Amino acid sequence: MCGIVGWIDWNRDLTRQRPVLEVMTNTLDRRGPDDCGYWVSRHAAIGHRRLIVIDPAGGEQPMVRDHGKHRFILTYNGELYNIKELRRELEHLGHQFRSSSDTEVVLAAFIEWGVHCLKRFNGIFAFGIWDEGEQRLFLARDRLGVKPLFYVQKSHVFLFASEIKALLAHPDVRPIVDAEGLAEIFALGPARTPGHGVFKEIRELLPGHFLLWDRGGLSLNAYWALESRPHEDALEDTVARIRTLLVDATERQLVSDVPIGALLSGGLDSSAITAFAAQAVARRGNNPLRTYSVDYVDNEPYFRPNSFQPEIDTPYARLVSNAFSTDHRTVWIATTDLFEALSKAVKARDLPGMADIDASLYLFCRELKKETTVALSGEGADEIFGGYPWFFRDEALQADTFPWSVKTEARLKILSPDAVHLIQPQAYLEERYRQALTEVPRLKGEEHAEARRREIAYLTLTRWLPVLLDRMDRMGMAVGLEVRVPFLDHRLVEYVWNVPWKMKTAGGREKGLLRRALEGVLPHAVLSRKKSPYPKTNHPAYLEAVRAGVEELLEDLSSPLRPLLNIPAVRKLARMEEEFDLPWFGQLMRRPQLLAYLIQVDVWMRHYRVSIL
Structure with missing residues (x-):
């Protein structure tokens, strides 16, 4: 796997902007610790960090191939699992390969089939292909969104990257979070809205979608979606x-x-x-x-079985x-x-x-x-x-909300009245839930109980x-x-x-x-074993550590999170001796998890120098 970065700019000569591209790309060095590469032309700058998994010598990126009058530049993060079948078909069609990497197969498939190549892929991927001749960018993400891909569109500028940190490394992108972004953090939590990057201006390419960007603007398209039909197999x-x-x-x-x-x-x-x-x-x-x-x-010694x-x-x-x-x-x-x-x-x-x-x-x-x-x-x-x-x-x-968000009002007591007024978390949650239900692919004639579980399944697949x-x-x-x-x-x-x-x-x-x-x-x-989730620690020392961390946060007047909190409520939560269970993001969250989440929000706001709009 790898890290990918791209910058298209119609008004700037990017051949003079390589240092910015390098800074953006190198924020992803841990995604690709084995190699790095860059390709720059007047209006396009492409970066790549590589984690070598297949063909160490032949999979270097960005990968450049000429076809007719076109020059294609690929930056790719992912893995194809049907590479052998695709390679045979492409060779039959006249393509010649210089390596055994799936990177070259992806590029050849796009050259041969254009955007329709995506339906032929079995794998996990996020990639960008720049057509230098047509001055057009193609971005795509795998069907379920296993691999990440974020972008920023600003008039004549388009930026994309595997992770948000690479976009924030660009001088034109600022770490601004508005009320909607805060609602994503406090009303939805990790289960954020698909396509939402939390930071203002940053978007996420949806799973199963591709994007085209040229001088005519942006075009977003779905190439895959779940389809509901009767199941006929015994x-x-x-x-x-x-x-x-x-x-x-x-x-x-x-x-x-x-x-x-x-x-x-x-x-x-x-x-x-x-x-x-x-x-x-x-x-x-x-x-x-x-x-x-x-x-x-x-x-x-501290583990206690529960449901x-x-x-x-x-x-x-x-x-x-x-x-x-x-x-x-x-x-x-x-x-x-x-x-x-x-x-x-x-x-x-x-x-x-x-x-x-x-x-x-x-x-x-x-x-x-x-x-x-x-x-x-x-x-x-x-x-x-x-x-x-x-x-x-x-x-x-039976709840009229996401199934992991039942009893949301209990956890929102940790927010200050001003924060609640700004964010409107309950209304935001309800709006996002209604939006999600409109997307569910219905099956005509399905009885109510079955249809409801189809809704829950869709919400689980696309939001959880x-x-x-x-x-x-x-x-x-x-x-x-x-x-x-x-x-x-x-x-x-x-x-x-x-x-x-x-x-x-x-x-x-x-x-x-x-x-x-x-x-x-x-x-x-x-x-026959009953489901058991990813294990959490039950050691009391962890509770003491996060309790002390929150107490320190509440006493620190420079904390950017502090103005958003109901400080007496959070302090009471941290100091109370009895244990509690609180519905929180899909599971019963015990006190250590809730306190740790607040610590993470504070770290996030400090590290990224978040400005609230």
Whole structure:
């Protein structure tokens, strides 16, 4: 994976602006620690940071190819998993290749098919192609938005980059956040509106979309969207189809010229990916698959099972590792490191995120990078198979809001009256929810309960899944680790989207259909295991650390967050002795997570020198 940057300017001679391009590009050095490259002409400047995964010698970027009277310049972040099929077809059409990299295949495919190349790609990607002859920019992002892509459009100027930090490094882009941006932070949190960059003027290219920019202006287009249609396959045929698709997706995503591993919690999803990957690796006669799980130092004595996190992962991860003969390692995270990583996680994401979950994943990925460059993850299964609690709880199904935003008013008490008046968080949340519902692809004649779960599934895929994909991409790429997600192969997503709820819950279990597809593959204890989320620390030292951090924030008159807070309410929250659960961004957030989120917002406002408009 890599970091990409581009700058188109009709009024400036960019051949004199290379130093600015270099500064922008080098903010992404951790996304691409292995190499960098630049291409500059009068009106276009293209940058690239490279993480070498395939073809170290042949995949240098920006990649330049001439075709007829046209010169095309590509900056690409991603991975294609059907490169062999595409390459054969393009060679048959007369294209000649100088390398074995998928980068060259992407460029040749665009030269051959134009914007229609996107429908042929199976992979995760975000890329830009500048046509020097036509003076036209083409930007595209993968179907589910696994790879990030942000842009700024200002009259005669267009900028794009993998991450917000690269755009903010340009002298014409200022870190301004208006009331709408603050509403994204406090009303929606990490589950921000698709396309919204939080900072004023910064936008995100939507998943499944491409963009064209030339002297005539901007054109945004969708090339992929979920389509609702009746599901006609019987249960056993559906089970077989899902297994076939998942095996194929996993095996395709093992392509790599560098060490590859898998994230293994011992849950259903990560265990499935581990099983199919380990079997494929063994058939090829390679070394055993490396697998990794995460836990917290001295956490077990303080762990208390609950409905959200019923048990610890470690025994199940060991069970799966033994079953498939993987080379397994548990990464142990200390409380002090977790607290200190809260700020690192903000700077990796460019926005406040999932607090200690982001921080923990950052530390986890940092350890993995010492041994591997690519890892497979089970991310996405809960979204496509309906594994979250909100698919089952009447409170969420009947709520007139996002299912992870039930009882929002409770958490908004931490905001000052002036902030509430400025942001109007409840109204903003309601508006965004209504907007999201208008996008749902309906199925004519679908009965109410089924239609409601289709709504919940759409909201989960388009509003909640990006939270996790952003987290995984930014925390991994902050240390130069590429994470792949076989469950989000678009063929599997498209197929499962139309499977009726009764079939998805076969056997009366959440993700019952997936469990059926994995029968005979996984150990019974894992196959029947209840969903357990990414682990959080229960150590009281972490609560004390974030409590002290918030107290310090409240006493610091220079804190940019302080004017937005109801200080007595936050102070009471920090000092109270009894524990509490507060609905917050899709899960029961205990006090440490809420306090840590406030610390992250403060770090974000300071580090990016946020100006509130």
